[in-house]
Amino acid sequence: MLLDRRTLLFLMAATIGSPIAAASPVATIPLWPGEPPGGGGPGGPVDVSSRGAWSNIATLCLQVYQPDRPNGSAVLVAAGGGYRRIEMGREAHPAATWLAARGITAFVLAYRLPGEAWGAGPLAPLQDAQRAIRLIRASAADYGIDIRRVGVLGFSAGGHLLGLAATRSAFRAYRAFDAADAQSARPDNAALIYPIITLEPPYDHTSTRRALIGRHPSAEKSGEWSVQIHVRQDCPSIFLAQAEDDEVSNPANSEIMAQACKGAGVPVELLHLSGGGHGFGMGRPDTPSSDWPGSYETWLRQRGMLA
Numbered sequence: 001m002l003l004d005r006r007t008l009l010f011l012m013a014a015t016i017g018s019p020i021a022a023a024s025p026v027a028t029i030p031l032w033p034g035e036p037p038g039g040g041g042p043g044g045p046v047d048v049s050s051r052g053a054w055s056n057i058a059t060l061c062l063q064v065y066q067p068d069r070p071n072g073s074a075v076l077v078a079a080g081g082g083y084r085r086i087e088m089g090r091e092a093h094p095a096a097t098w099l100a101a102r103g104i105t106a107f108v109l110a111y112r113l114p115g116e117a118w119g120a121g122p123l124a125p126l127q128d129a130q131r132a133i134r135l136i137r138a139s140a141a142d143y144g145i146d147i148r149r150v151g152v153l154g155f156s157a158g159g160h161l162l163g164l165a166a167t168r169s170a171f172r173a174y175r176a177f178d179a180a181d182a183q184s185a186r187p188d189n190a191a192l193i194y195p196i197i198t199l200e201p202p203y204d205h206t207s208t209r210r211a212l213i214g215r216h217p218s219a220e221k222s223g224e225w226s227v228q229i230h231v232r233q234d235c236p237s238i239f240l241a242q243a244e245d246d247e248v249s250n251p252a253n254s255e256i257m258a259q260a261c262k263g264a265g266v267p268v269e270l271l272h273l274s275g276g277g278h279g280f281g282m283g284r285p286d287t288p289s290s291d292w293p294g295s296y297e298t299w300l301r302q303r304g305m306l307a
Contacts, residue, residue, distance in 0.1 A: 025063035025096075025108070029135060036060060036112065037127050037174040038119030046110075052089015053081060054110065062132055063108040064143065065096040071103035072146040073305040074136050076129070076187070078109045080156025080194075080279070082207025083125065086110065091155040091281045098282055098293060099153075102306060105143050107136055111161065114211055120174075122212040122225065127173045129165040130185040138180035149305055151189040151236075156249060156279065157208045159195025163227035163257070166190035167235050189303050191239040191296055194246055194278055197253040198226045206248070228260035237267035239299045241292040243276035271295050 047056040079092035096106035112124035154162030169186035242254040261268035276289025283290035
């Protein structure tokens with residue numbers, strides 16, 4: 001769908017009005033050239049809460065945070081919210097600002113929420129994530145990006161989404177729309193912060209599981225939508241960070257993912273944080289969660305994402 005001037009101005013205002021965002025995007029890229037796969041969806045403008053969380057997302061797009069001096073790297077950012085909202089204000093926009101300050105062009109993803117009447121159902125967010133990665137590579141010349149240096153950064157349910165994008169890149173979630181879909185959907189690296197990884201018992205008491213596959217899914221469906229099931233040797237390197245006192249995403253999620261990566265020979269780093277709870281974004285002041293961005297920066301540097 002094309003973004004008209006009114007929609008663009010609304011999205012900009014929603015970003016600038018977000019209570020924690022320190023910068024605003026320089027551009028907004030429509031995710032699909034028309035209706036997304038399966039059609040459907042809500043009507044009206046995006047609903048932005050007082051804390052900057054988005055819902056009623058009819059306009060699917062990438063918000064571009066471009067550094068003053070781009071270094072050629074790009075990162076796709078997906079915030080969490082249990083697939084019921086997207087925590088743009090607390091997670092995505094601060095992360096994009098942080099990345100841009102370090103020379104990385106950040107792309108914030110406004111993805112479909114399965115409960116908002118989209119025809120593609122639970123597959124809709126993964127379609128959006130795959131399309132976003134392909135669009136970033138297709139737009140490489142416009143933003144000075146090296147298509148071999150495209151990473152992803154996901155928080156909570158956004159970590160689940162980009163975990164699936166990283167582990168299921170060979171799965172074509174939708175038919176090709178245009179030339180952009182000839183690009184690879186495999187990210188070169190993936191950082192998953194307090195992610196939801198498994199939708200299997202006993203760690204399935206999450207909004208992510210309910211929003212994607214319902215309250216009483218089959219064992220087959222729970223496995224299909226669990227990230228660790230899809231880890232293979234050709235997956236990109238993974239960075240994980242999670243607080244031990246997380247009451248939403250059981251810390252076992254990151255442990256399960258780390259073990260799956262080690263078993264498949266995928267490079268993985270798991271950062272244990274002694275405190276910070278859930279939803280700390282780029283770090284909650286005066287808690288150990290404020291340490292993770294420094295470790296992530298070192299990890300990015302080791303992978304050639306920073307000069």
